[in-house]
């Protein structure tokens with residue numbers, strides 16, 4: 001580790017090109033890391049081939065570069081980490097913290113959280129289809145640096161899947177294995193992942209070798225005029241590198257970083273590197289709104 005010891009990351013799934021919602025996450029985590037003199041890693045979460053789009057991973061990296069969001073070290077690809085996830089699952093099973101589950105999606109359709117069917121052993125002669133982590137039976141609390149104090153009670157504490165029935169590793173397991181392995185101690189990401197946080201904190205307790213993630217900050221969601229999350233599903237327009245200065249200014253505005261009443265000290269015409277160095281110098285996490293944030297799109 002270097003500098004302050006802060007290690008943040010941006011962990012996109014290569015399911016399409018980056019859009020304004022992704023820029024909010026990438027820019028905020030980058031600014032927070034750089035402002036605190038920390039490292040910023042990029043990890044490609046390419047664990048779900050059916051959802052991936054050919055060329056998206058390279059496109060994401062060249063977009064980050066075009067927006068001046070440079071990362072430390074080399075990019076980690078989760079697709080190359082199968083063994084680490086298998087070791088983690090083995091360890092969880094050995095410690096009695098995970099179990100094989102034979103339930104089908106249909107059998108669980110009426111349950112908001114896993115009803116515990118296979119927790120004491122798979123009933124009669126069936127094979128495990130998936131593996132689940134056993135959530136501790138306690139309320140989980142954390143201080144979210146953007147969303148404020150949070151707690152997840154029993155009703156949210158699901159014995160979630162760590163290895164899927166289709167044989168792929170679940171995001172929930174891989175994200176914690178890699179955050180622990182890469183020394184990440186600051187998770188700044190979209191508020192759509194808030195519901196995953198209690199489960200990930202519980203996994204950290206087992207896999208984290210005595211370390212905690214430390215900082216958790218969930219960024220406001222970007223929504224369109226209809227109130228829908230700005231995403232590939234709602235046809236969010238991809239980020240265009242030749243509009244980077246304008247879009248960076250829009251993102252900083254949305255993140256509450258520009259002085260009220262307009263940019264004042266910094267303008268899009270200053271160019272990408274000047275905008276970013278201004279943003280790092282002036283970064284204030286406490287100015288980031290909880291959201292949601294309305295954004296009409298990139299037409300200037």
Ligand code: GLU
Pocket residue numbers: 010011012013045175189190193
């Ligand atoms: N790969 C996840 C996504 O693109 C984000 C993981 C994370 O930041 O924890 O939604």
